[in-house]
Amino acid sequence: MIARTLSSSARRWKDPWPLPHTPQHIASTTTPSNVAPPRPIPRPNESIDTMRARLVYQSRKRGTLESDLLLSTFARDHLHTMSMPELGEYDKLLDESDWDIYYWATGNRTPPDRWASSPLLQKLKLHAKNEGKVVRSMPPLS
Numbered sequence: 001m002i003a004r005t006l007s008s009s010a011r012r013w014k015d016p017w018p019l020p021h022t023p024q025h026i027a028s029t030t031t032p033s034n035v036a037p038p039r040p041i042p043r044p045n046e047s048i049d050t051m052r053a054r055l056v057y058q059s060r061k062r063g064t065l066e067s068d069l070l071l072s073t074f075a076r077d078h079l080h081t082m083s084m085p086e087l088g089e090y091d092k093l094l095d096e097s098d099w100d101i102y103y104w105a106t107g108n109r110t111p112p113d114r115w116a117s118s119p120l121l122q123k124l125k126l127h128a129k130n131e132g133k134v135v136r137s138m139p140p141l142s
Contacts, residue, residue, distance in 0.1 A: 037092075039095075051087050056079060067099075076139040093120060107128075
């Protein structure tokens with residue numbers, strides 16, 4: 001008969017899914033600096049109304065709940081007043097990584113030079129602060 005020893009101490013495993021805003025998560029979701037910014041898909045002859053509708057959809061369907069909530073409420077509050085150049089800049093922003101956008105907006109990560117002085121990112125940072133303490137939920141699709 002073989003005797004097995006049982007250990008009462010738990011093994012320490014590295015958490016494969018660290019919680020957002022923890023140093024581990026911020027470090028593990030950083031886009032490497034040697035990665036070129038994504039190139040947007042050209043959409044010739046896209047009307048401003050079609051562009052707004054596409055950007056609303058892309059703001060809602062990011063892949064992370066944190067980014068979905070932040071960007072969908074930002075889109076709801078600001079897209080209808082943006083000019084075509086501002087919409088183009090927002091379109092380029094949405095091509096960035098979800099966690100990069102989220103951490104740039106919440107101030108937990110320094111944005112790269114291409115976004116550091118962007119008025120759009122400043123608007124998004126102000127929106128993320130939620131100084132009015134508005135309870136945010138996903139806006140309806142209509």
